[in-house]
Amino acid sequence: MDTELQAATYKEKRHTTRKGRLRSFLAQIDLQVMVLPGVLLVLLFSYVPMWGVLIGFQDYDLFKGIFHSDWVGLKHFNMFIHSPDFFRVMRNTLAISLLKLFFGFPAPIVLALILNEVKHLGFKRFVQTVSYLPHFMSWVIVSSFVISMLSIDNGSINILLQRLGFIDEPINWLSRSEYFWGILVSTGVWKDVGFGAIIYLAAIAGIDPHLYEASAMDGAGRVRQIMHITIPGITPVIMIFLILNIGGILYAGFDDILNLTNNGANTLLRPVSDVLDTYVYRVGILGQRYSYATAVGLFKSLISVILLVLANVLARRMGRASLW
């Protein structure tokens, strides 16, 4: 038995010498068969589209295909940057994602800190259960809630505001562009705040309880403990998520925006709701301008990757956690 095992390990190691490469490959054919479907699927559905970004540099013709379409260099990139849509789309993308970062990023941290102050375990569990429920609803459902809550003839928000005397007439919220960013950002916070808090709660649970006892002996109150123990204790986790968020700064949302604007058909909201991703969808899929939309998409991914790398370098310089 023992020698067999040794022989097996020997066989598996032998591929380091070139001669036995094929042999050791055959020796591990069972393993290779196991990873093969995964490798093929990733190659097909992730790498073929990566190669497909080349059509952003072509005047892609569906009938000629990628091999025979004409190369046009940076034409589509130039066209996008000089188009009247550019300013609007970039402004909306940056504004919405920055607003989401500004309100959406701290919200789960604050919720975790508040939840951590609850002494009654049953109540704490109840609030947690309730708060991450919306994360598991589709955006179709969530946006229907929002549309229903804000509707002009039925909406609870209008009813509430009228009864409190803040407004005289019900407001048609989703047809007024000045409210859209606020609606979008608060819906996002509503949907994901509880789920986001899970990680921070786990991080808080990992803090050494002795620190709290010691600080209590020194006379620190609960607010001070939060400021000087809990928050510093979860800072590494906060940093990692901040870096991830900065990499996604050009991702302003897609499902949420499409669903709240009736798949982009709500033209009243378009000046404030058009972001890079929905723009690619509209001109690419609906408008069938494949090359142009691919160029816009590529423009976005490239900037995102650069931002992510920069954010990570910066985080490492500061001596804090980094992703890699």
Add this chain to the structure above:
Amino acid sequence: MFKLKIWDKSYDTAVIIILVILSFVTLYPFWNSVVISLNVGTDTALGGITFWPRAFTWENYEVVFKDDRLAQAFGVSILRTIVGTFLSIFFTSMFAYGLTKKHLIGRKVYMIMCIITMFFSGGLIPSFLLIKSLHMIDTFWVLVVPGIIVVWNVIIFRTFFMELPAGLEESAKMDGCNHIRTYFSIILPISGPVLATLSLFTAVGLWNDWFTASIYINNPNLMPIQTLLNQIVNSNALSEQLSSAGGAASEFVRQLQGVSTKSLVMATMIVTTLPIIMVYPFLQRFFVKGVLIGSLKE
């Protein structure tokens, strides 16, 4: 000392009040939708339904359950969720298991290949053109196959498998099992928690996805429920917001003219969300576990 106690008490009370408000704000939209779905449609149109139905009825649910298109869409969603979850978990975990073996030829290349996809992708249009050239448009498989390998899950599975005691596999090997056999009869049976967690996330994701079908599916018989719902809600809401009633109403909405569609849409929504609400209390501890294995470990 006395002063401190009062401060402490009011601190606790403030915390509780904040969280009660938060819970209310989270639950109310659900509650309100249930209420509207239980109200007579024509009465709902008059407005003002908040906490209780004004004219109670089961009628909306009866219509929903009798509608053939909805039943068909439910069927598609259920089939897609089951088949998709099974295939995804099966191939993703097997892939991850292979990647835990240090002597696997090409392991580094496969790993780097996976990691790159987490930072860069071809984007919507090249993916769309790929699906088109594979002739997958208007097939059931487009709802399942492109999403089989989830790279994030590969990494979670891999981390989990690497922490299993090495002795288990060695003894299987001594008994003459190859890797495939070891994987099925040793590894999978003891991977219950991670299998349950990731199956759950995958299933919820597949159930909730509406976008894939909205661009790849035109055949109404292959339309999943969320996509159909998205179309119904849109045509309904758009007509309300742009006040051009009936302008873009979908087939379903048109069939139900005369009834206020709002109650009906709410009933459909509740029925669509019901599967998640029902499994939720039993499985939420997995949700928490899943987020944690997905994030805190490297």
